[in-house]
Amino acid sequence: MAIDAIYRCAVVSDASAGVRGLARHHVVLLVLAIAGLVADRLIPEASVTDELAVLETVATVALATDDRSIAVLPFADLSQSQDQQYFTDGLSEELLNLLVRVDDLRVASRTSSFAFRGSTLGIPEISKALNVGHILEGSVRKDGDRIRITVQLIEAATENLDAYEMYLIARELFINRDQLPESIRLFRKAVELDPNFARAWAGLGAVEVIIDEWVGSDGVDHQQLAKKAAEKALSLDPESSTR
Incomplete structure (x- = not known):
């Protein structure tokens, strides 16, 4: 039995280049850990990994940002015969059960999460319905x-990874009061890429x-621009902030 683990996208969790790279590294490890977990179930004699190793990797990724919640x-099931749902459900449930054991991480229940099977809703809508900051999804073929x-592994504030990365870099520049004009430019770029990105609008208003x-x-009326950005953020999410 051969198992391929594919890393399709990583959501960064901090604006510094070093931590962005570290976050991507951990998501790669997460994918490999999942593959190892599957191998253990399918090929017990292989001893590829153990639950504690998987748990540690998942925890590192899931706790990487301020919003420590996940679904x-x-x-x-992308298999041609569409006969692997029992396997895909089992894998999802096993990961959920591991995540529940992570301290300081809130995990949406199986019943709530599985209700979105085949849903046409976007990640932001699903995350809002489940009240979580991160979504872990996948497929098996x-x-x-x-x-x-x-x-x-998707940070639920936006489905646009470029917008999210712009937001994180802009936030870091804002927090450090370093290159504020560049911070504004990046926040504006983030909301241009995703006009419904409430936290980016809030960040733009703050700068x-x-x-x-x-x-x-x-010579620019930045106070008026701040008011408009804040109003836009609140219209999208009454609890939006630059967390």
Whole structure:
């Protein structure tokens, strides 16, 4: 039995380049850990991994951001014969059960998460319904004696990874009061890429409020721009912030 683990996308969890790379590294490890977990179930004599190793890897990824909550959606069965749902459900449930054991991590229940099987809703809508900050989803494709597992860990604030990365870099520049004009440019780019990204709108408003004080006036009414950005953020999410 051959098992392929595929890493399709990583959501960064901090604005510094080093931590962004580390987050991607951990998601790769997560995919490999899942593959190992599957191997243990299918090929017990292989001893590829153990539950504690998987748990440690998943925890590192899931606790990487401020919003420590996650839902595991039922993995999709992409096998040609569509006869692997028992296997995909079992894999999803096993991951969920491991995540429940992680301290300080809130995990949506199986009943709630599995209710979105086959849903046409986007990740932001599902995360809002489940009240979680992260979604773990994936798929399994079985072809003969080969199993291919694809996993995605998604930060639920936006489905647009480029917008999220712009947001994180802009937030870091804002927090450090370093290069505030660049922070504004990146926040604006984030909301251009995803106009419904409430936290990016909130961040843009926060920078607009202080830029005159820190950088000096450039003739632009930044206070009015701040008000408009804040109103947009609140219209999208009454609890939005630059967390």
